[in-house]
Amino acid sequence: ATATPVPAAAAGTSTASTSVPSGDVTSNGRTWKQAYAEDFTTNAALGSVLSTYPQLGAYSGYSDTSGRGYYAPDKVLSVSNGNLDFWLHSEDGQPLVATVLPDGYQPHTTGRVSIRYKTTNTDGYKFVGMLWPSSNDWNEGEIDWPEGDLGSTVRPASAIPGTMSNGMMTFDSSIQQHSASTQSSGYHVATTEWDHGAVRFYWDGALVSTTHSAVPTDPMRVTLQAETAIGGEVPTSASGHVDIDWVSIWD
Template sequence: MKTPRKSRTWALPLVALMTAGLAVTGATPASADVSFSASGLTASVDGTSVTASVKVASDAAALVRQVGICVRDANGGNEDFPKWGRTWLNSDGRTLTVSGDLPSGTYTYWACVLDEGAWYQAGSRESFTVGGGSASPAPAVSAGGSSMPVGNLSGWRQIFTEDFRTDQAEGRFPGVYAANWKSYDGFPDTHKNGWYNQDIISVHDGYLDMRLHSKNGMPQGAAPIPLLDDSGKVTGQTYGRYSVRFKADKLPDYGMGWLLWPTSGNWNDGEIDFPEGDLGKTIHGYNHCLGNPSVNCAIVETGVPFAGGWHTATLEWTPSRITFILDGVTYRTTTKSVPSKPMQWVLQTASAGTPADSTAGHVLIDWVSIYAWNGA
C-alpha cells in the first residue's frame, strides 16, 4: 500500500540539519506531495529475539522525523523496534534492519514513517509469532488484519465485544443481534441530505456491512448502536474505551461521525467524535467544548485516508483526558473540556454532503470492543 502525506514547504533551519547529522550540501527539500512505500518486509524469530527488515522509499526526496518498523501485540499494545531519527528518503529507498526481544505471543508489524507529527503506514502489514524458545510459523491473519481483543487491559475492564459471527440478511437487522444492537431508522440523517435506514445493514463473512447508496434520489445511511446492558435500551456510561476495526470504500460526500453522545441528550454535556470525516478524504477527530459545543476544544488531523485498507480506531475517555488512537498510533491526547456525564456510542454513517446518485459502496466493521474505566 502506498500512503500519501499532505504537501508542505520545507523550512528546516541549518542547525536542525546539523543536529541530525545530515549533509547539507546538495540537499534539495521537497515541496510537493510525497507518498511512502515499502517492500521486502520480513521477520525472523529465534527464541525471544526477533530481527526484522524492510526497504522504505518515497516518490520524492523527503526528510522525515522517524522511520522504522512498528509492532503491535494481540491487544494492540505498542512493542515497536528502535526507530531511525531524521532520515532522508527518496525513490531509491533505505533498508532498515532492526532487532529486539519480545514476550511470547503473536504480533503484527509494518513499516511506519513519522512526518509532520503524523504516523503513516508504508506497505502492507504482516505477522510473526514468538513462543516457546523457538520460531513458530505465523498464523493466518484475518481479512480484517487484526483479531478482536479479548480480556481486560490495564486500567480498563472489558464489558462488550462483537465480532459478527452470525450472518444476518440485509433488511432484517438487528434480527439475531437485537439483544446487543439497535440502529437509527426512519428519519433524516444529521446533514439533512439523506435518511437513516437500518435495512441497508447486513452481516456476512464475519463483518457488519453498511451498504451506502441512494434510493429514489435520497442517500441511505445507518447508525448502529451497541447496547451496554441487558435492558434492551440504549444506555451510556461515564468514561470508557471504545475500539472498532473498520474498512470503508472511497465514497465522496458520504461520511462517518462515530461519536460519544450525551445520554441526557443535552449537547452542552459534551460530544466526542472519532473517526469522523468524508469517506473520500482523511480521518479526523473532534472534542466539542463543554457548554459551548458549537466550538471544538480539540481537533485531530491524522492525514490517513478512510479508503484503502483496514483501520482500528480507539477512543479513550477518562476523568482527566481524552486520547485518539488510530492503528496503534496516538494522534492526540487532550485534557481540556473532558465530559463527566454518561455518554453513549453511536456509529453514525450517512451523508456528509450531497452524494451523486451513482455513488455507492460499503463500510465494513470487523469487530467492536468496549471497556469501562476501572478508576486506575
C-alpha cells in the same frame, strides 16, 4: 474470560488481527474492564441484522445530521464475511444511511472504544464513531473519532461541555490532527480513550492527539454513524460501504 492486562498499543490495535480483542486492557495507568465485544461472526441479510444482533440499537425513520440522508437500517445494514456492512446508496433519489449503537443505549461515564474497520472511497458520504450524551443534551459534550468523508483521512473532534451558544458548541481545535492513512487504504483500528480529565485518540496504536479541556463528565452512549457528508453533492448514483470488522468497549 479476562486476559492478562497489556499496554494499549498492544491490545486490539493490530490491523492484521481479525479477531475482536478479549479481556481487560491496561493503558495510561488504568485497567479498563471489557464491557462489550462483537466480532460479527453470524451472517445476516438486509433487514435481519437488528433481529440477529439484538444488542445493536439503531436510528430509524428520520433524517441524518446533514438533513439529506434518511436512516433506514433495514435497507443499509447486513453482516457477511465477518463484517457489519453499511451499504450507503440512494433509492428513488433518497440517500439511505444508518447509525448503530453497538451495545444498545448503554450509558458510560468513561470508556475505551475500539473498532477495526475500512471504507470505500465514495463521494457524498462520511463516517464517524461518536460518544454522544445519553440525555441528548448536546451541551454536555460530544466526542468524535474517527471522523471523515469516505476515502479521506480522519480527524478527532471533541466539544467542550457547557459551551453551547446560539445552537452551536465550541470544539477543542488543537486536537484536530489528521490520521497518517485514509479510511479506504485497508483495515484500520481507531481507539477513543475517554478517561477522567482526558480524551485520547489512537490510530493503529499510535496516539494522534489528546484533549484535557473537551472532556465530558455526564453519561455518553457509543454510536457508529455512516451518513451523508455535511457539504458537497450526494450523487444519487453513489454506492459505497463502511465495513466494521469488530467493536470492543471497555469501562
